Structures are given as structure tokens and as C-alpha cells.
Amino acid sequence: MxxxxxxxxxxxxxxxxxxxxxxxxxxxxxxxxxxxxxxxxxxxxxxxxxxxxxxxxxxxxxxxxxxxxxxxxxxxxxxxxxxxxxxxxxxxxxxxxSVYTLGYWVFSSWLVALALIDWDTMTLPGSLTRSGLILGLGFQMILGWLLDPSLGGVVQGFMTGTLGAVVGIWLLELPGTAVSLWLGKSAMGSGDPHLAAMVGAWLGWSGLVLTVFLSAFLGTAIVAVAMVLGQLQRGQRFPFGPFLALGGLISSLWGVPLWDWYLNQFLF
Structure with a gap:
């Protein structure tokens, strides 16, 4: 009840x-x-x-x-x-x-706003990605303190969020730059790595890796269907932010069981 x-x-x-x-x-x-x-x-x-x-x-x-x-x-x-x-x-x-409920309510609100703005304007406002990243670091510090109620726990939480943010930046920035140089035109929006950094700050590097994998898989599948249906033309730009946001939501809710399933299926 x-x-x-x-x-x-x-x-x-x-x-x-x-x-x-x-x-x-x-x-x-x-x-x-x-x-x-x-x-x-x-x-x-x-x-x-x-x-x-x-x-x-x-x-x-x-x-x-x-x-x-x-x-x-x-x-x-x-x-x-x-x-x-x-x-x-x-x-x-x-x-x-739990604290996860409060934290992920904030996280999901930022993701919904960013996904819709990117869908409408093909941009990801820095004011939202930066504030979301700062909130993510704060969330990790709270989790660190709950696990170890000391300054060491807070620092550990901050480092977890920082590592996730750095991995998020480079995981999208480097491949995006390489593909852009190969194609001779921009292959990824400048805001996508910042959104990935925000996700990494909230979920850590493992959650960020899962998010990028899910967003790439979902994005590829949906774009392929859109092209088959004639809704998207070859070479036409499309926003990647909504797929990153969707991947982040899935990772925040079911990241642990998804990682466990993967490790049991392929590594053990």
C-alpha cells in the first residue's frame, strides 16, 4: 500500500x-x-x-x-x-x-531536456551539460561518503566521477575527430562529447562505456530503419544526443544486471 x-x-x-x-x-x-x-x-x-x-x-x-x-x-x-x-x-x-532515486530523478530530467533540445535544434546547450556534469560529480561524492563516511570516501567518489567524465570526452572526441578528418567534414556535433562526459560523471566509466555501446547500437538500428522507410537520406545529419540520453537512462536503471549478463555470457 x-x-x-x-x-x-x-x-x-x-x-x-x-x-x-x-x-x-x-x-x-x-x-x-x-x-x-x-x-x-x-x-x-x-x-x-x-x-x-x-x-x-x-x-x-x-x-x-x-x-x-x-x-x-x-x-x-x-x-x-x-x-x-x-x-x-x-x-x-x-x-x-534511496539516494539513487533522488539522484537519477535529477539525471533523467537533464537527459530528457538535452535529448529534446538536440532533436529540435541539433545543439546541446553547454549550460545544461556543464551543470549536469557538476551535479554528477556531487552525486558521486555523496555515494562515496555513504560508502565511506570520511574525506577519503568523498575524494574517491569525486575521482570516480572525474574518471567517467574524462573517458566520456575522449571516447567520443577521438573517434569523432578521426572520422571527420577521413570524411573531410564534421561527423559528430561538438556537444556530444560533453554530454558523454556528463553521463560519465553520473555513472562512472563502466556505465559510460555501456551507454556509448547502447547509443551506438540503437542509433544505428533506428537510422537504418529510417533510411529503409525513406525518412532519412544517406549523408543527412541526425542528432546523436537523444540516443546518448536513451543509453544513459538504460544504463542508470539496468546497468549492473546488463554488465553481469555480459560477463557471464562472454567471459565466464
Missing amino acids: VFWIASSVVFVVGACIGSFLNVVVYRLPAGESLIYPSSHCPTCNSSLGPTENVPILGWLWLRGRCRHCQTAIAPRYPLVETATALLFWLVFACFQF
Whole structure:
């Protein structure tokens, strides 16, 4: 009973965070304030009322249209809110009442925002990747202190996050530079290594390696399907950040059992 009551609260909190992430994704690339003005229709600038601003339900209440000008409101807004709510619940289901739950809620929020911004603009804002990296180092330091409540534990946690961040930078920077020189044009966005560094700070080098493998596999598979369906042309650019974010989410939730499965299957 306690779990399901907590799950309901987690779902509502996740939906509210998803609503704020919609604001971040829309305003941050445009250089607008995340606080002012309040949520409003981008067409007629009418402010949303209290009932209209309720995550998920507000869009349903308005039937997907602005109450004032009747302009259609993209269904992506409630979809992001619902997806974030489900993601928060999934993290809670995996880690229950622990520091991992709080930490990975923050981590997943950063990943969702970065993935959507990269999908929309083919850019990964440095303000998000840098702040996410700093938070990841802080998370590792907290984990280090919980394992060893001393200065040594904190330092060990900081080194774990730092090593993961460095591996993230070089794991994408070096191959990307080599391929770019070979092709004579940019093969990877400049923000992707910084996103990988952020993931490494949160998950350590082993989680980062798994993330890169998963993102490469998923990206290759999805791009191949898109090309077969005619949705993507050969040589056409596509954002890699969403695949890195998806790989990071999978690694944070199931990284340990995935590594155990791999080691049991291929090394032992």
C-alpha cells in the first residue's frame, strides 16, 4: 500500500517536472527566461489559467487548443509530461526510497531536456551539460561518503566521477575527430562529447562505456530503419544526443544486471 501511494505522488511530481522541462526545451535555445513570463500561448500570448496549466489534464481540458485563439497546442507537451512521470515512477520502482532515486530523478530530467533540445535544434546547450556534469560529480561524492563516511570516501567518489567524465570526452572526441578528418567534414556535433562526459560523471566509466555501446547500437538500428522507410537520406545529419540520453537512462536503471549478463555470457 505504501509503495502505491508513494507511486501516485511520484507520478504527479514527475508530471510537474515534465511540464517544467517543456518550458526549458522551448525557452532555453531561444535565450528566454525560464521564469518570466508565466506559461502562455505562443500565438496570442494569453496566460494559462490555473486549470489550463495542470500537467497532462490541462491539455485534455483545452482539447488541445488555446482557449483564446483556438490555435492547436502540440500533443508533445502532454506526451513529455506523461513520459517524465512514467520515467520518475520507473526510477522509483527500481531504487525505492534511496539516494539513487533522488539522484537519477535529477539525471533523467537533464537527459530528457538535452535529448529534446538536440532533436529540435541539433545543439546541446553547454549550460545544461556543464551543470549536469557538476551535479554528477556531487552525486558521486555523496555515494562515496555513504560508502565511506570520511574525506577519503568523498575524494574517491569525486575521482570516480572525474574518471567517467574524462573517458566520456575522449571516447567520443577521438573517434569523432578521426572520422571527420577521413570524411573531410564534421561527423559528430561538438556537444556530444560533453554530454558523454556528463553521463560519465553520473555513472562512472563502466556505465559510460555501456551507454556509448547502447547509443551506438540503437542509433544505428533506428537510422537504418529510417533510411529503409525513406525518412532519412544517406549523408543527412541526425542528432546523436537523444540516443546518448536513451543509453544513459538504460544504463542508470539496468546497468549492473546488463554488465553481469555480459560477463557471464562472454567471459565466464
